[in-house]
Amino acid sequence: MEDNGSHWPLNVAGFEALAQKKLSKDAFDHAAGGADDELTLQENLAAFRRIKITPHVLEDVSERRLETEVLGQRLAFPVILAPVSCLRRFHPEGELAAARAAAGTGVLCALSTGSCYPLEEVARAAPGSVWFQLYAYNDREFTRNLVQRAEAAGYRALCLTVDVPLSGRRERDLRNQYIYPPELLRTSMMNVGFTREQIDQHVNDLLPFVAQALTVRLTWPYLDWLRSITNLPILLKGILSKADARQAVACGVQGIVVSNHGGRQLDCAPASIDVLPEIANAVQGQVEILIDGGVRRGSDVVKALALGAKAVLVGRPYVWALAVEGQRGVERVLTMLRDELDLALALTGCSCVAKIDSSLIWRSS
Ligand SMILES: Cc1cc2nc3c(=O)[nH]c(=O)nc-3n(C[C@H](O)[C@H](O)[C@H](O)COP(=O)(O)O)c2cc1C
Numbered sequence: 001m002e003d004n005g006s007h008w009p010l011n012v013a014g015f016e017a018l019a020q021k022k023l024s025k026d027a028f029d030h031a032a033g034g035a036d037d038e039l040t041l042q043e044n045l046a047a048f049r050r051i052k053i054t055p056h057v058l059e060d061v062s063e064r065r066l067e068t069e070v071l072g073q074r075l076a077f078p079v080i081l082a083p084v085s086c087l088r089r090f091h092p093e094g095e096l097a098a099a100r101a102a103a104g105t106g107v108l109c110a111l112s113t114g115s116c117y118p119l120e121e122v123a124r125a126a127p128g129s130v131w132f133q134l135y136a137y138n139d140r141e142f143t144r145n146l147v148q149r150a151e152a153a154g155y156r157a158l159c160l161t162v163d164v165p166l167s168g169r170r171e172r173d174l175r176n177q178y179i180y181p182p183e184l185l186r187t188s189m190m191n192v193g194f195t196r197e198q199i200d201q202h203v204n205d206l207l208p209f210v211a212q213a214l215t216v217r218l219t220w221p222y223l224d225w226l227r228s229i230t231n232l233p234i235l236l237k238g239i240l241s242k243a244d245a246r247q248a249v250a251c252g253v254q255g256i257v258v259s260n261h262g263g264r265q266l267d268c269a270p271a272s273i274d275v276l277p278e279i280a281n282a283v284q285g286q287v288e289i290l291i292d293g294g295v296r297r298g299s300d301v302v303k304a305l306a307l308g309a310k311a312v313l314v315g316r317p318y319v320w321a322l323a324v325e326g327q328r329g330v331e332r333v334l335t336m337l338r339d340e341l342d343l344a345l346a347l348t349g350c351s352c353v354a355k356i357d358s359s360l361i362w363r364s365s
Contacts, residue, residue, distance in 0.1 A: 008332055009324075012296045012317040015333055019090075019320035026176040027089055031319050034263030035168035040271070041263025044294030047271030051303045052362040056349030064345045065352040066338060067106075070288060070311050071157055071233045071254055073128075076106025077338045078301060078311035078353055081318050081330070082262075082292050083133030083159065083237075085114025088184050090323040097322060099126035101330035105338070110159050110313065113146070116184050118191045123153040131157040133237065135164065136222065138215045145193055147230050158230060159257065160223075163238025165216040168265040180207060223251045235290070238265075240275050242282035255288040262293055262315050273304060277358075280308025298340025302348060305356040 009015045020028050034041030066077040081102050087094035095109075095117045102109035103126035111122050113135040123130055132150035137143045147158065172178075185206050186199055194213075202209035226234060235255035236248050248256050258276050260269040272293035280289055291304050292313035304312045314337070321329035341353075350356050 008336075011336065012320070012333060015317065015320040015324055015329070019323040023090065023323050026173075026178045029172040029176055030170070030178050031084075031090070031316060033170050033172035034267065035170055035265055036267035038263060039267050040260050040269045041267075043271040044260070044263055044273070045296065047273045048294050048296070048300045048303060051273065051307075053299065053302060053306070053344075053348055053360050054362040055347055056360070059349035059351065061346040061349060061351050063351060064342055066342060066345070068311060068353050070108070070290070071235075073108065073156055074106075075108060075311060077341055078305065078309075079107055079295075079334060079337050079341075080131075080290065080311055080313045081107070081109040081334075082313035082315040083110040083112035083161070084315055084319055085112040086116050086180065086184055086188055087112075087319070087322060088116035088187075089181060090319055091326045093326050094322070095122050096125045097327035098318060098330050099123075099130055101318075101327045101334060102126060103129035104327075104331055105334040107334060108156075111155070113192060114188050115191055116188050119146075119150055119155070120153045123155060127154060128156065130155050131159050131235075132232075133159040133161055135161055136215050136218050136226075137213050138217070139213070140225070142193055142213075144229050147226070147232075151230055151232055155232065157233045157235060157254075158226070159235045159237050160226065161237045161261075162218060163240075163259065163261050163265050164214075165218065167211065168261070168267070170264060182206065185210075220247060220251060223253065227252060235288075239279065240269055240272070242278050245279045245283050245287075249283055249286045253287060255290060256283070257313060258289060258291040258309070259313075260293055273300075273307065276304065276307045276309060295337075297344075298337055298342070299344045301337065301341045302344045302350075302356055302360065305353060306358055306360045308358075 068075050068078045095115045099109040099122045110131040110133050112133050132155040233254035237257035238259050239245050239256040258272045272291050288310045290311050291309040295312045295314050318330045321333035
């Protein structure tokens with residue numbers, strides 16, 4: 001890929017097309033796909049497209065400021081890399097490349113529990129720019145150890161994923177007989193704290209073994225325990241209802257991620273962007289609200305902020321870029337989204353992201 005930019009894709013869809021050429025069919029489908037009929041996956045994209053923006057004109061937009069703060073941390077622009085497990089499936093430098101790209105562009109990377117690199121190594125690659133996404137294990141000591149390692153390594157927040165009591169049924173994976181590359185699965189298991197003996201014992205059924213180790217009994221009181229073992233701010237990822245958002249506030253977490261897991265869990269769940277306004281209204285600014293699912297353009301970031309989010313997370317867009325060109329690819333897709341957002345600000349009459357509000361959302365009268 002040329003550095004003068006002439007050969008880079010023009011947009012996220014261009015990265016997706018290149019990634020599809022580069023990756024094996026089963027690896028591409030694994031990332032691209034969703035649960036069951038993929039209704040929610042499609043709806044995430046369609047819902048953003050349905051929303052129209054009414055620009056304000058004759059505002060001075062000669063200078064534009066894109067920076068924002070999330071949980072007290074400064075972001076050069078309001079985009080965060082979503083946790084994606086086992087990034088080494090898509091590029092040998094996987095999580096290291098993603099975290100470095102986030103740090104290099106002034107944003108954050110949420111590292112998945114299913115990382116193929118040890119969490120300490122990723123934190124060293126991007127000091128101060130990483131959050132840790134937590135999947136809760138049945139064994140609380142195991143979970144405590146993981147959380148305390150993340151805190152000691154310098155992660156700035158814990159993002160507890162709450163929408164995976166069981167994994168969604170991903171039919172593309174079933175059709176392709178997709179398997180996690182066994183070596184990478186072993187590595188990621190070692191990284192979270194499974195012993196070599198445990199892994200060897202379950203060598204023929206590693207994935208079911210991991211699935212069994214993860215708790216399906218994650219309930220609200222668990223949050224009291226989690227808060228008691230860490231000083232890190234906690235976000236709940238996977239909130240889709242007003243009631244759950246209010247309960248999150250009552251439980252004393254610092255943030256929520258409005259998310260349907262990129263359409264990979266409950267098919268028929270609503271698009272995240274469609275439920276964002278009611279959740280923002282219910283929460284009344286008591287916790288920070290982030291959103292993911294279907295963000296593909298800078299104008300999507302404007303829509304999300306106008307409807308109540310502080311920042312967005314992107315998943316597949318950076319997976320494609322990582323597959324295409326590693327760290328440079330992820331940097332490119334991030335700066336592309338930043339530049340699209342910058343232009344969208346100018347064209348909507350906003351000189352900074354704080355000026356984005358619901359008056360930008362077009363409503364038919
Ligand atoms: C291949 C893949 C793996 C993922 N792994 C995780 C994970 O380990 N933990 C998690 O909380 N979310 C995971 N997600 C969900 C993302 O964090 C995010 O919610 C979703 O990708 C956002 O939608 P988008 O891809 O349309 O941007 C994964 C998503 C994909 C595509």
